Amino acid sequence: MIGGEDGGWLTVAGLGPGSEALITPEVNAALNEASDVIGYIPYVARVGSRAGLTLHPSDNRVELDRAAHALELAAQGRRVVVVSSGDPGVFAMAAAIFEALEAGPARWRDLDIRVLPGITAMLAASARAGAPLGHDFCAINLSDNLKPWSLIERRLRLAAEADFAMAFYNPRSRTRSEGFARVLELLREVCGPERPVLFARAVSTPDEQLRFVPLGQACADMADMRTMVIVGSSLTRIIERAAGPILYTPRSAPCLAS
Amino acid sequence: MIGGEDGGWLTVAGLGPGSEALITPEVNAALNEASDVIGYIPYVARVGSRAGLTLHPSDNRVELDRAAHALELAAQGRRVVVVSSGDPGVFAMAAAIFEALEAGPARWRDLDIRVLPGITAMLAASARAGAPLGHDFCAINLSDNLKPWSLIERRLRLAAEADFAMAFYNPRSRTRSEGFARVLELLREVCGPERPVLFARAVSTPDEQLRFVPLGQACADMADMRTMVIVGSSLTRIIERAAGPILYTPRSAPCLAS
Numbered sequence: 355m356i357g358g359e360d361g362g363w364l365t366v367a368g369l370g371p372g373s374e375a376l377i378t379p380e381v382n383a384a385l386n387e388a389s390d391v392i393g394y395i396p397y398v399a400r401v402g403s404r405a406g407l408t409l410h411p412s413d414n415r416v417e418l419d420r421a422a423h424a425l426e427l428a429a430q431g432r433r434v435v436v437v438s439s440g441d442p443g444v445f446a447m448a449a450a451i452f453e454a455l456e457a458g459p460a461r462w463r464d465l466d467i468r469v470l471p472g473i474t475a476m477l478a479a480s481a482r483a484g485a486p487l488g489h490d491f492c493a494i495n496l497s498d499n500l501k502p503w504s505l506i507e508r509r510l511r512l513a514a515e516a517d518f519a520m521a522f523y524n525p526r527s528r529t530r531s532e533g534f535a536r537v538l539e540l541l542r543e544v545c546g547p548e549r550p551v552l553f554a555r556a557v558s559t560p561d562e563q564l565r566f567v568p569l570g571q572a573c574a575d576m577a578d579m580r581t582m583v584i585v586g587s588s589l590t591r592i593i594e595r596a597a598g599p600i601l602y603t604p605r606s607a608p609c610l611a612s
Numbered sequence: 613m614i615g616g617e618d619g620g621w622l623t624v625a626g627l628g629p630g631s632e633a634l635i636t637p638e639v640n641a642a643l644n645e646a647s648d649v650i651g652y653i654p655y656v657a658r659v660g661s662r663a664g665l666t667l668h669p670s671d672n673r674v675e676l677d678r679a680a681h682a683l684e685l686a687a688q689g690r691r692v693v694v695v696s697s698g699d700p701g702v703f704a705m706a707a708a709i710f711e712a713l714e715a716g717p718a719r720w721r722d723l724d725i726r727v728l729p730g731i732t733a734m735l736a737a738s739a740r741a742g743a744p745l746g747h748d749f750c751a752i753n754l755s756d757n758l759k760p761w762s763l764i765e766r767r768l769r770l771a772a773e774a775d776f777a778m779a780f781y782n783p784r785s786r787t788r789s790e791g792f793a794r795v796l797e798l799l800r801e802v803c804g805p806e807r808p809v810l811f812a813r814a815v816s817t818p819d820e821q822l823r824f825v826p827l828g829q830a831c832a833d834m835a836d837m838r839t840m841v842i843v844g845s846s847l848t849r850i851i852e853r854a855a856g857p858i859l860y861t862p863r864s865a866p867c868l869a870s
Contacts, residue, residue, distance in 0.1 A: 370636075373638070374637070375636060375637045375638035375641070376636050376637075376638060376729070377636070377637070378628075378633060378634050378635070378636060378731065379632070379633045379634075379635070379637075380631070380633035380634060383633070417863075441735050441739075442739070442743075443735060443738045443739055443743045443744075443745050443746055444735070444745060444746070445746070445747075445863070446746075448739070448742070448743035448746060448860070449743040449746030449747070449860055449861060449862055449863045450863060451743075452742055452743055452746075452851060452858055452860040452862075453860075453862050453863070455851060455858070456849070456851050463851070463853045463854070463855075464853070464854065464855070466855075467858075469738075469739040469740070469742065469743065470739060471634070471731050471735045471736050471738070471739040472731075473636065473729045473730075473731070474735060477699050477701060477702070477729045477732060478729050480701045480727075480729070481699075481700070481701055481706070481726075481727035481728060481729040482727070484706070484710055484727065485700075485701045485706035485707040485709075485710055485727065486701075487701055487702060487751075488701055488702070488703070488704075488706060488707030488710075489703075489707070489753070490750070490751065490752045490753060490767060491750065491751055492748070492749065492750035492751070492771070492774075492776060493745075493748065493749055493750070493751075494748045495747070495748060500863050500864040500865070501864060501865040501866075502865075502866075505865055508774070509748060509774045509775070509776070512770045512771075512773055512774035513750070513770075513771075513774060513776075515770055516750075516766070516767045516770035516771060516774075517767070518750060518767070518771075591714070593710060593713060593714050593721070595721045595722070596721070596722065597721075597722070597724075600710055600713070600725075602706070602707055602710040602711075603707060604707055604710075604711050605675075605703070605707045605708060605711070605758050606758040606759060607758070607759040607760075607763055608759075608760075
């Protein structure tokens with residue numbers, strides 16, 4: 355039993371990218387002890403129902419309401435797991451929980467709160483493709499729901515100048531592709547058309563699909579809401595093989611290409 | 613059974629940051645099927661010995677020799693797992709394997725090679741502290757064994773200008789602390805003394821220790837070879853609580869602080 359004798363607790367847990375073989379034992383233990391599981395509909399659907407467990411699926415874009423609900427249930431003595439896909443600390447529910455905690459009643463600060471890491475999408479995608487994040491890299495959320503487009507653009511230019519490999523979360527919203535098309539255009543200007551790009555869709559699920567293209571051939575339609583995009587650094591290489599290409603970035607950087 | 617009927621295979625597997633509760637079922641399955649486990653001494657020591665399993669511990673800084681050895685054993689029909697701490701694709705053995713593969717005999721390219729992701733140190737540290745990597749971030753290896761100091765410095769300046777939270781791997785070598793002291797000095801110049809810094813040592817092991825300090829009070833001695841350092845972005849905040857502080861970066865960035 356986690357937490358006090360009769361006390362509630364709140365655990366924010368990462369379910370990994372999709373396969374059960376990628377869920378840590380720690381997360382499974384928390385789910386087994388939970389009285390309530392809260393999260394975005396498709397993530398809650400990954401948790402099996404059982405006697406004594408209440409599932410609380412909710413829609414996208416209600417993260418703060420969901421976070422406050424989870425905190426309040428824990429304050430009432432429930433054993434609450436908030437589930438995220440991937441890792442809860444990477445563009446997911448952990449930050450939303452702490453935003454709600456900070457804005458909420460002081461008594462919430464006495465709650466037993468834990469975050470349990472998970473296999474985040476960029477590392478699952480990287481492993482399937484080889485090791486494109488084997489040297490310095492950055493992770494950028496391309497959704498402009500929560501930040502201005504000007505900041506995304508500025509960050510992309512500086513990241514390219516720093517010669518990071520780049521992992522992009524949420525390349526496309528449900529309805530729009532213009533933002534991601536502009537990202538690709540900007541990167542082509544700075545990095546040139548030969549830079550390797552990985553589109554990794556639904557890694558570790560039956561829908562998994564990997565696509566390797568040079569930046570000059572990358573287009574926004576190659577990503578959907580289940581796609582992770584990784585753009586290599588100037589050093590990222592492809593090894594061709596009969597069994598399929600390997601994308602990797604060597605550990606050494608002899609000098610900056612600029 | 614992974615791979616062909618009698619064929620050897622090579623799997624590069626991430627053991628996570630230390631606790632067995634953070635090793636994925638996929639990695640445990642590979643270890644159970646292995647005939648040979650290869651890696652740096654303390655990582656191989658985490659794998660239990662059993663009949664039919666040969667352990668090949670080796671010292672640090674021999675990554676390419678180790679990689680070639682692993683590939684050659686797999687080519688001889690052995691079932692080989694190369695173990696890394698954390699995630700094998702993040703400053704670890706996966707890139708070394710592909711460097712050796714690319715430089716080695718053509719027959720190696722027909723081998724069955726897989727990379728299995730693991731919980732990387734920065735995400736384990738982030739989860740323990742709250743969610744400091746909850747907005748855009750970068751990961752930088754501070755070791756200058758494999759890249760020039762000038763590149764590290766240039767990348768740090770650009771990353772700070774982009775207002776990334778930053779996760780630093782290998783802040784200190786076995787013998788030297790000057791490099792990391794220069795990193796802290798550079799960041800103080802660019803980010804100011806109030807920026808929150810997390811020193812997270814040996815997360816998920818009995819030696820775990822977290823320390824939260826403002827950048828102005830951070831010094832190189834606070835890190836050793838088992839320490840992960842996370843420096844917040846301009847938006848990273850601390851929530852004070854009786855149970856210990858929470859460090860997190862909100863999901864929203866209203867505008868760039870510059």
